[in-house]
Amino acid sequence: MNDKRNIMYQQQIDKILEKIKRLGLKLDPVISQESLVKIEKELNVQLPETYKIYLTKIQNGGISDKLHEKAPYYGIYPIEKSIEEIQEWEIDLSQPFPLTEDLEYAEQNQTDIQQVLDQYQNTSTIEGSFPICEYGCGDFFRLVITGEKSGEVWVDSGVINDTGFYSLKVDILTFFENWLNRQIEILSDPTKKLVNAYYSFLEFGNNERYKITE
Numbered sequence: 316m317n318d319k320r321n322i323m324y325q326q327q328i329d330k331i332l333e334k335i336k337r338l339g340l341k342l343d344p345v346i347s348q349e350s351l352v353k354i355e356k357e358l359n360v361q362l363p364e365t366y367k368i369y370l371t372k373i374q375n376g377g378i379s380d381k382l383h384e385k386a387p388y389y390g391i392y393p394i395e396k397s398i399e400e401i402q403e404w405e406i407d408l409s410q411p412f413p414l415t416e417d418l419e420y421a422e423q424n425q426t427d428i429q430q431v432l433d434q435y436q437n438t439s440t441i442e443g444s445f446p447i448c449e450y451g452c453g454d455f456f457r458l459v460i461t462g463e464k465s466g467e468v469w470v471d472s473g474v475i476n477d478t479g480f481y482s483l484k485v486d487i488l489t490f491f492e493n494w495l496n497r498q499i500e501i502l503s504d505p506t507k508k509l510v511n512a513y514y515s516f517l518e519f520g521n522n523e524r525y526k527i528t529e
Contacts, residue, residue, distance in 0.1 A: 365487055365489075398445075412465075
């Protein structure tokens, strides 16, 4: 990383750590840089820089059986669990993540929805990505590892479910920080805990599909 980017990332890390302290969160341990280098060699990939920062400076994971305890929803997976998942699902990280924009099944120009499902509702649509967080009911957040959108967090609501795939248009650090901001807002005003919105799984991103309803 160049010096300017180093400074930018350090400023974001400092803000995140300050917000964690304010909320009194007890996070999981970080992973060493040496361990990540070994993992990258084993997987034969270069992990996104912001993902490595999250794992080495914030926490390696944050998974929980309690909603919003250490990270968004049921927590962010430790990298070891993400690797187990891609091995179980036989996800090929050497192949680039194929999507560059949202893919909503209902918006595809095909009259037969089954044709759409046959084309996209399979693991070829999530090649080059890690599962990093469970939203619930078969929806997952994925981090793009290889491809044009490397480093972006996406919603997978299209392999198990039949909705589609959506970019949050943020990296994992911003995804986590946006979640922290929301927890601080709730801490200040508990009446804001429940929010009704279109595409609610996009809450901690920057996708214009997310809209709060009255």
